[in-house]
Amino acid sequence: MTETQTRRQQLLDTAAELFAARGFHGVSVADLGAACGISGPALYKHFPSKEALLAEMLVAISEQLLAEGQARVADATSASEALSSLVDWHVDFALRHRALIVVQDRDWSSMPAESREQVRTLQRAYVDLWAAQLRLLDPRLPLSAARAMAHAAFGLINSTPHSGLLPADEMRGVLTAMALRALGSPVPGSPGLGSSGLGSSDS
Amino acid sequence: MTETQTRRQQLLDTAAELFAARGFHGVSVADLGAACGISGPALYKHFPSKEALLAEMLVAISEQLLAEGQARVADATSASEALSSLVDWHVDFALRHRALIVVQDRDWSSMPAESREQVRTLQRAYVDLWAAQLRLLDPRLPLSAARAMAHAAFGLINSTPHSGLLPADEMRGVLTAMALRALGSPVPGSPGLGSSGLGSSDS
C-alpha cells in the first residue's frame, strides 16, 4: 500500500479498518499498534488517548462531508442539480471510505463528550443541507420530514459496506439510481400506502 | 413498563436498549443487571454467558424477520404485491424494534462464531427473499445487483433509529414511500448514469 504516509495517518487508517470490523471497544491499543508494525503504547506519541484518535477520525470525515457538500450546493444552478450532485458525492465517499462510514454511526457514542457534540453539529448541518434542497423541490414538505428523508438516503447509500457484493462501479450506479428515485417526488401519489399522507397539506 | 414479563425477557429487552446505545463491549453485566433491578452475576441464572444473551437476541430477530417475510411472499399474488408487503413488514418491524435494528448490524461481530454463522445464513435467506421478487419484476436484473438493492432498501428503512425526528405514523409513510420508489423500476444496465435529472424538476 502507500508506504509514504506518515505514521500518524497510518494509525488513523488502520484504526478505521479495525474499529469497523470489531468496534471501538473491541480493539485494544496493542492490537492497533501491532497492525501498524509498532507495538502498544507507541500510540501515545501521536495521540493523547485512544478516544482522541477516534474523535479526530470522526470529526475529520464529518467536516469533509459537510465542506464538499456545501461546495457542491453552491456550484449547482437548481435544486435538482444540487441534490444529484450531493448524491454523487455521498455515494463516492461511501464507496471510497467504507470503514469510516461504518465507524461513524457505530462508535459515535464512544467518543469524548465534547467531540461527540461537535460531530453531532456537523452532521446536523449536513442533513439540513440536503433537507433544504428537498424543500426547494417541494415547499410543502415539512423540515422534519425532509430531515428524515435525508437520513433515509444516507442509510440507503451507507449500506454499501454491509453488502460488498458488487464491484464499485456497478454499486455506484445502483446506489445513485436508487437514492435519486427514493428522493424523487417527496409526496407519495401512489395508492395503497396507507393513510398517513405526510401531513403538511395545511399548516 | 410491562411488569408482567419474565425476568429473562426483561434482560433481553433491556440489553437490546443498552447495547444499542453503548455497544456490546460498552455495557458490562453489572450495568445490565442494575438496569433490571438485579445486580451483576444474576445474569448467569438465565444465560450461560453474556455472549449467549447477545446470540439469542440476534438469532431470534433474524428468524422472525425471515419467517414473516416468507409468509407474506407466500400470501402475495404478484411480485409487486409481495414487495410492497415485504416493505410494510420491514418498516413496521424497524419502527417497533429500533434497538434491535441497531444492535443487529452493530454487534454482529461480537457474537460467538457458531451463532454468527447462523444469523448470517438467516439474513442471507431474507435478502434472497427480497432479491427473488425484484428479479421477478425485472428478469434481466443479475442476482448480485438484486441483493445489493435489497441491502440498500434495508439501509434506508433501518435509518429510522438514527433519526427519531418524526412520529412513528408519519415516519412509516415516509419510509414506505421512499423504499417503494427506490425499488420501483429496477436499475437500467447502463453504467455511469451521468447527468440524470430528478423527474420532478417542474412543479
Place this chain on the structure above:
DNA sequence: AGGTGAGGTTAACGATCGTTAACCAGGATC
C-alpha cells in the same frame, strides 16, 4: 415438617484494558 430447586446475593479470581513511567536509538541543530 422437610427437602428441593429456582433465583437471588456478595466475594473473589484471572485476564485484559488504557495509561504512565523509565529508558533508549538516532538524526538534526548549534
Place this chain on the structure above:
DNA sequence: GATCCTGGTTAACGATCGTTAACCTCACCT
C-alpha cells in the same frame, strides 16, 4: 561533538471486565 527532540521500546499500575464459587431465601411439592 555535545545536545535535544522524535518516535520507539519494555515494565508496571490500577481499573474494570466476565465469570465462578459459596451462600442465602423462599415458594412449592409430597
